[in-house]
Amino acid sequence: DGGITQSPKYLFRKEGQNVTLSCEQNLNHDAMYWYRQDPGQGLRLIYYSQIVNDFQKGDIAEGYSVSREKKESFPLTVTSAQKNPTAFYLCASRTSGSNEQFFGPGTRLTVL
Amino acid sequence: GENVEQHPSTLSVQEGDSAVIKCTYSDSASNYFPWYKQELGKRPQLIIDIRSNVGEKKDQRIAVTLNKTAKHFSLHITETQPEDSAVYFCAASRAGSARQLTFGSGTQLTVLP
Numbered sequence: 001d002g003g004i005t006q007s008p009k010y011l012f013r014k015e016g017q018n019v020t021l022s023c024e025q026n027l028n029h030d031a032m033y034w035y036r037q038d039p040g041q042g043l044r045l046i047y048y049s050q051i052v053n054d055f056q057k058g059d060i061a062e063g064y065s066v067s068r069e070k071k072e073s074f075p076l077t078v079t080s081a082q083k084n085p086t087a088f089y090l091c092a093s094r095t096s097g098s099n100e101q102f103f104g105p106g107t108r109l110t111v112l
Numbered sequence: 113g114e115n116v117e118q119h120p121s122t123l124s125v126q127e128g129d130s131a132v133i134k135c136t137y138s139d140s141a142s143n144y145f146p147w148y149k150q151e152l153g154k155r156p157q158l159i160i161d162i163r164s165n166v167g168e169k170k171d172q173r174i175a176v177t178l179n180k181t182a183k184h185f186s187l188h189i190t191e192t193q194p195e196d197s198a199v200y201f202c203a204a205s206r207a208g209s210a211r212q213l214t215f216g217s218g219t220q221l222t223v224l225p
Contacts, residue, residue: 050210
């Protein structure tokens with residue numbers, strides 16, 4: 001299960017707090033993605049990055065922020081502005097020239 | 113933007129029977145169509161994919177068909193086994209972009225022994 005890792009596996013947050021989810025990959029992939037998954041639904045794109053120091057909003061970016069200071073790392077911050085943050089968050093990466101995205105194991109965020 | 117619809121949302125089959133899951137997409141520029149399998153609490157894993165210049169692709173018990181004119185594609189699993197039980201997602205993406213994937217809502221497949 002190496003290659004792309006996410007931490008922590010489970011995360012609990014109080015309302016009004018920001019929280020940062022980690023995503024690291026050692027696959028030398030250029031592109032990285034963050035998805036949100038809710039029960040009974042498909043994956044929805046939050047943010048993506050094709051190169052270091054560049055990223056774009058996906059379909060549901062409101063209440064989230066990202067950074068891409070290193071090729072290997074693409075952390076996601078869930079801010080207090082996200083009204084319904086409880087979900088399963090998945091990070092993925094892809095090498096240039098390929099379509100296939102590889103997923104990390106996910107972080108389950110619960111807001112108390 | 114792209115919209116992907118997936119049916120059925122749940123599917124139960126007897127072990128050894130075939131299972132078919134169907135997806136439709138809206139953007140005629142989409143040219144890459146992967147299928148992912150996700151077991152409970154785990155990461156999605158690619159099981160098969162197809163590009164728009166191909167009508168059908170097969171890998172052992174799994175096959176995918178694509179009808180570009182109708183903008184739909186299907187996953188076929190033959191000789192189903194209990195370990196095939198999982199949620200299956202279809203997706204679509206365009207070339208030349210960041211290759212963002214738009215996912216269907218998923219199908220919970222249960223293979224009954």
